[in-house]
Amino acid sequence: MSQTAKKRAVVLVSGGMDSAVVAAIARAQGFEVYALSVAYGQRHESELAAAARVAAMTAAVAHKTVNIDLRSIGGSALTDDISVPTDQDGHQIGQDIPSTYVPARNTIMLSVALGWAEVLDARDIFCGVNAVDYSGYPDCRPAFIEAFEHLANLATKAGVEGSGFRIHAPLMAMGKGEIVQRGVALGVDFSQTVSCYQADSDGRACGHCDACVLRAQGFKDAKILDNTRYVV
DSSP: OOGGGOEEEEEEOOSSHHHHHHHHHHHHTTEEEEEEEEEOSOSOTHHHHHHHHHHHHTTOSEEEEEEOOGGGTOOSTTTSSOOOOBGGGTOOTTSSOOTTOOTTHHHHHHHHHHHHHHHHTOOEEEOOOOSSSOOSOGGGSHHHHHHHHHHHHHSSHHHHTTOOOEEEOTTTTOOHHHHHHHHHHTTOOGGGOOOOTTOOTTOOBOSOBHHHHHHHHHHHHHTOOOOOOBOO
16 A cells, blocks of 8 residues: 555554554554554553654654643542552452543543544544453443444534544454464564553553553463563
């Protein structure tokens, strides 16, 4: 596909392994990648540095970081003074919606992506939500993505005029092992990503939060060496 024939896509890039693979998938499908990150007041700010690395790794045409202060409303272990649940505390993934759920985060991020896509005259938005190995978040389900796509085409100038939007969630039905394998096949360097909910300022992972446990299991299932940097 020639450069002039490529279509634009806004890709939500958090700096984690899932969004890195999604950006690589979008590029492999012939899209020009416009990477969008959101500084929402998250405690693990090292993920934003990782997001910049992912944008560069996937040859994004542009990388924009939008500031939205969700810490001002709190309600999550990622934005408030609430402990991140870990396996060391006896926490088990999938038993309930964990305290790391950030109220309305994916809705807000997709809304910002929708706005930028409309400005760019892009009609495709990619995100890394996953309904298989997720931690119980209600905004990581197929029904949410379907509903947001309907909203996008109902509430925008582009949607009303008939040039509709598509919300892509290519990892939705993949296990973490499959995601790792797909990323390796697409040349993703996972050492440049940060998934941990409480990574230190250097991006080193705790190894015990849900994100770390799922990531480690993914490498194990894929039978691929885990090059994640851990605090210990």
